[in-house]
Amino acid sequence: xxxxxxxxxxxxxxxxxxxxxxxxxxxxxxxxxxxxxxxxxxxxxxxxxxxxxxxxxxxxxxxxxxxxxxxxxxxxxxxxxxxxxxxxxxxxxxxxxxxxxxxxxxxxxxxxxxxxxxxxxxxxxxxxxxxxxxxxxxxxxxxxxxxxxxxxxxxxxxxxxxxxxxxxxxxxxxxxxxxxxxxxxxxxxxxxxxxxxxxxxxxxxxxxxxxxxxxxxxxxxxxxxxxxxxxxxxxxxxxxxxxxxxxxxxxxxxxxxxxxxxxxxxxxxxxxxxxxxxxxxxxxxxxxxxxxxxxxxxxxxxxxxxxxxxxxxxxxxxxxxxxxxxxxxxxxxxxxxxxxxxxxxxxxxxxxxxxxxxxxxxxxxxxxxxxxxxxxxxxxxxxxxxxxxxxxxxxxxxxxxxxxxxxxxxxxxxxxxxxxxxxxxxxxxxxxxxxxxxxxxxxxxxxxxxxxxxxxxxxxxxxxxxxxxxxxxxxxxxxxxxxxxxxxxxxxxxxxxxxxxxxxxxxxxxxxxxxxxxxxxxxxxxxxxxxxxxxxxxxxxxxxxxxxxxxxxxxxxxxxxxxxxxxxxxxxxxxxxxxxxxxxxxxxxxxxxxxxxxxxxxxxxxxxxxxxxxxxxxxxxxxxx
Amino acid sequence: xxxxxxxxxxxxxxxxxxxxxxxxxxxxxxxxxxxxxxxxxxxxxxxxxxxxxxxxxxxxxxxxxxxxxxxxxxxxxxxxxxxxxxxxxxxxxxxxxxxxxxxxxxxxxxxxxxxxxxxxxxxxxxxxxxxxxxxxxxxxxxxxxxxxxxxxxxxxxxxxxxxxxxxxxxxxxxxxxxxxxxxxxxxxxxxxxxxxxxxxxxxxxxxxxxxxxxxxxxxxxxxxxxxxxxxxxxxxxxxxxxxxxxxxxxx
Numbered sequence: 001x002x003x004x005x006x007x008x009x010x011x012x013x014x015x016x017x018x019x020x021x022x023x024x025x026x027x028x029x030x031x032x033x034x035x036x037x038x039x040x041x042x043x044x045x046x047x048x049x050x051x052x053x054x055x056x057x058x059x060x061x062x063x064x065x066x067x068x069x070x071x072x073x074x075x076x077x078x079x080x081x082x083x084x085x086x087x088x089x090x091x092x093x094x095x096x097x098x099x100x101x102x103x104x105x106x107x108x109x110x111x112x113x114x115x116x117x118x119x120x121x122x123x124x125x126x127x128x129x130x131x132x133x134x135x136x137x138x139x140x141x142x143x144x145x146x147x148x149x150x151x152x153x154x155x156x157x158x159x160x161x162x163x164x165x166x167x168x169x170x171x172x173x174x175x176x177x178x179x180x181x182x183x184x185x186x187x188x189x190x191x192x193x194x195x196x197x198x199x200x201x202x203x204x205x206x207x208x209x210x211x212x213x214x215x216x217x218x219x220x221x222x223x224x225x226x227x228x229x230x231x232x233x234x235x236x237x238x239x240x241x242x243x244x245x246x247x248x249x250x251x252x253x254x255x256x257x258x259x260x261x262x263x264x265x266x267x268x269x270x271x272x273x274x275x276x277x278x279x280x281x282x283x284x285x286x287x288x289x290x291x292x293x294x295x296x297x298x299x300x301x302x303x304x305x306x307x308x309x310x311x312x313x314x315x316x317x318x319x320x321x322x323x324x325x326x327x328x329x330x331x332x333x334x335x336x337x338x339x340x341x342x343x344x345x346x347x348x349x350x351x352x353x354x355x356x357x358x359x360x361x362x363x364x365x366x367x368x369x370x371x372x373x374x375x376x377x378x379x380x381x382x383x384x385x386x387x388x389x390x391x392x393x394x395x396x397x398x399x400x401x402x403x404x405x406x407x408x409x410x411x412x413x414x415x416x417x418x419x420x421x422x423x424x425x426x427x428x429x430x431x432x433x434x435x436x437x438x439x440x441x442x443x444x445x446x447x448x449x450x451x452x453x454x455x456x457x458x459x460x461x462x463x464x465x466x467x468x469x470x471x472x473x474x475x476x477x478x479x480x481x482x483x484x485x486x487x488x489x490x491x492x493x494x495x496x497x498x499x500x501x502x503x504x505x506x507x508x509x510x511x512x513x514x515x516x517x518x519x520x521x522x523x524x525x526x527x528x529x530x531x532x533x534x535x536x537x538x539x540x541x542x543x544x545x546x547x548x549x550x551x552x553x554x555x556x557x558x559x560x561x562x563x564x565x566x567x568x569x570x571x572x573x574x575x576x577x578x579x580x581x582x583x584x585x586x587x588x589x590x591x592x593x594x595x596x597x598x599x600x601x602x603x604x605x606x607x608x609x610x611x612x613x614x615x616x617x618x619x620x621x622x623x624x625x
Numbered sequence: 626x627x628x629x630x631x632x633x634x635x636x637x638x639x640x641x642x643x644x645x646x647x648x649x650x651x652x653x654x655x656x657x658x659x660x661x662x663x664x665x666x667x668x669x670x671x672x673x674x675x676x677x678x679x680x681x682x683x684x685x686x687x688x689x690x691x692x693x694x695x696x697x698x699x700x701x702x703x704x705x706x707x708x709x710x711x712x713x714x715x716x717x718x719x720x721x722x723x724x725x726x727x728x729x730x731x732x733x734x735x736x737x738x739x740x741x742x743x744x745x746x747x748x749x750x751x752x753x754x755x756x757x758x759x760x761x762x763x764x765x766x767x768x769x770x771x772x773x774x775x776x777x778x779x780x781x782x783x784x785x786x787x788x789x790x791x792x793x794x795x796x797x798x799x800x801x802x803x804x805x806x807x808x809x810x811x812x813x814x815x816x817x818x819x820x821x822x823x824x825x826x827x828x829x830x831x832x833x834x835x836x837x838x839x840x841x842x843x844x845x846x847x848x849x850x851x852x853x854x855x856x857x858x859x860x861x862x863x864x865x866x867x868x869x870x871x872x873x874x875x876x
Contacts, residue, residue, distance in 0.1 A: 401822030
């Protein structure tokens with residue numbers, strides 16, 4: 001293997017060297033060949049036709065001097081081009097260099113015109129072409145031929161492919177557009193040469209645009225088109241629909257294509273007779289046909305993009321431009337809680353459909369909404385982007401009740417009306433019933449953590465008397481309430497009043513008696529003293545007894561009727577009178593009573609009793625207050 | 626005043642025979658409840674209410690019937706009404722708790738300071754009327770005891786009567802405060818139950834305004850304000866917003 005590889009490599013290198021050597025030889029050989037300076041021009045043209053006159057030189061020349069072309073108007077030229085050609089024919093190799101000077105002329109008037117010779121200097125030697133005649137015919141009898149003859153002209157032009165023979169044009173469906181409005185961009189190739197194919201098609205990057213490519217047929221079909229009076233074979237290379245994403249002047253960058261062009265060399269097979277040449281080339285005899293690659297570039301094109309009017313722009317406008325219609329469907333309007341619903345919105349129409357992303361559907365906040373599934377059914381054709389975009393929402397109502405999906409609103413800019421248009425899809429009312437088995441409660445239990453008394457039941461109803469009363473009846477702050485409130489206050493006031501009077505009454509009497517007690521006692525004692533002197537025993541004892549008892553009664557607030565030794569004893573004890581005084585007072589009282597009612601000498605004891613009584617009243621006065 | 630008092634007596638007297646019939650209605654509804662015919666029971670209690678009669682027992686039983694029908698918002702509404710008439714009733718509080726455990730919204734109640742809580746708990750022993758009666762009784766008691774203190778000469782009795790009257794006077798003071806507070810609460814603090822399965826609370830009384838939060842059926846809200854068809858409500862957690870009045874039923 002290695003050996004064969006090695007041999008192959010060496011052979012390749014050898015072949016390469018051989019080739020280089022041969023080339024060198026050929027070059028030398030060609031130098032030796034004679035210089036030919038020829039002219040190619042049609043013999044007959046129609047008036048008003050454009051045609052080409054090509055001067056060809058097979059060597060490098062200087063100071064080319066073209067003819068004046070009297071009777072014709074020179075549209076362009078002389079344009080110079082060079083081509084070199086190497087041919088292997090049956091092992092023999094020929095190389096040719098070709099310099100050509102091309103004029104594009106227009107025939108103005110009928111008649112026969114002579115074209116003067118052109119001259120060129122090659123290696124110090126001047127060469128001249130022959131003068132020749134061109135007959136200008138009336139009208140354009142062979143215009144068709146002339147168009148078809150582009151081919152022949154191309155052949156005659158040989159490898160000399162100028163910008164006029166092969167170019168790309170970028171065509172816009174409109175020179176200016178609104179932001180978001182679709183523009184169809186077509187790239188066409190114009191050719192007057194034998195196009196074999198394309199390589200390295202470099203599409204421009206459409207900066208500032210959102211683009212959608214239009215599918216082209218596999219087979220590129222050629223058609224004929226006249227540009228500036230010249231007929232070209234035209235093929236559409238690419239068709240793209242663009243949506244400008246910003247306003248201003250946007251530029252579509254050039255497109256580059258490497259075109260493969262079949263050219264005929266100005267080799268030895270050239271006979272100068274177009275028919276003969278054609279015959280050989282067409283039949284494949286001519287091995288002088290060669291594929292040449294030429295890079296062609298289109299010119300950049302600008303588009304003026306107008307901004308959408310700011311005024312009256314609806315709030316929910318999302319940038320949709322074109323013409324649309326909206327349809328909403330809901331698979332069911334009655335559903336149980338926790339069951340899924342399908343809400344489908346179909347947006348169909350022409351325009352930047354695919355840029356519509358965010359439909360502002362207002363689902364009830366209690367619904368669980370999943371991101372919509374978006375599917376497109378959009379086709380981009382020469383007439384624009386049309387189709388529909390479907391948004392499918394999966395929605396799960398979580399709680400029973402009546403809900404509403406309001407009508408979906410969608411705004412777009414209508415290019416026909418040059419105004420914003422609002423469209424609406426139908427709204428829906430959804431009846432959500434309780435899920436099977438009280439799903440609300442189940443949901444609750446799942447949603448809440450610290451439910452403690454779920455398992456237990458409520459307490460039983462109240463069965464006794466209902467204690468009904470009128471609805472809203474309030475007792476507080478009613479007249480009755482304040483009335484009832486006043487009663488105890490009034491009653492209490494009365495009690496206080498009565499009590500005060502009673503107190504005053506009772507307080508005055510006793511106070512009086514209390515205050516008078518000593519005086520009364522003293523007065524009685526005085527009387528008693530008088531009786532003592534007069535010896536009236538009975539009266540004396542009555543007075544003393546009354547003085548003693550009366551004093552106590554007044555002092556102790558005792559009624560006269562209840563007076564007795566026991567009551568006095570009790571009263572004195574309560575008053576906290578000293579034991580000694582009490583006993584003495586009692587003994588004096590006892591003695592008084594005893595002497596008064598007992599038989600015997602009363603007179604003898606009168607003096608002593610009087611003294612004792614007087615003494616005891618004085619002491620009691622101090623002790624009993 | 627005398628006229629008003631007279632009118633009151635007349636109304637009371639006139640309503641007496643109706644009360645008799647209503648008592649029978651109540652017993653009949655209870656019987657329906659016993660037989661598990663909730664709808665009939667609900668209709669029976671409803672008849673009582675439409676007769677212009679109410680009581681804690683009626684609302685409580687009505688709440689029970691709704692609960693048995695698995696209509697939690699109605700149950701809660703009636704329990705709340707019952708509780709308003711009889712705040713201290715343990716049965717009502719228990720059933721209300723059971724019913725509240727079945728609603729969707731779980732709202733974290735803002736904790737109150739302990740003395741405020743105690744104060745409110747004590748206040749909820751009676752209604753405004755209960756406290757009004759309590760204040761009347763305590764006032765009468767106070768006067769009685771004070772009279773006793775004045776009249777009775779026995780020192781022990783007098784001393785006891787004095788302290789008792791003093792205590793009763795304090796109780797009277799609290800009763801007055803409680804009754805006035807409860808009265809104001811009944812008049813001013815209006816509450817409502819959410820009846821829509823789900824309702825969004827808005828930032829302003831406008832259908833197009835922002836949704837603040839969601840409430841679900843059975844949740845109790847406090848009514849702070851109303852404007853046209855809208856109530857400004859607050860939930861126990863302290864958040865507030867506007868709700869369409871159609872979504873609520875006032876307790």
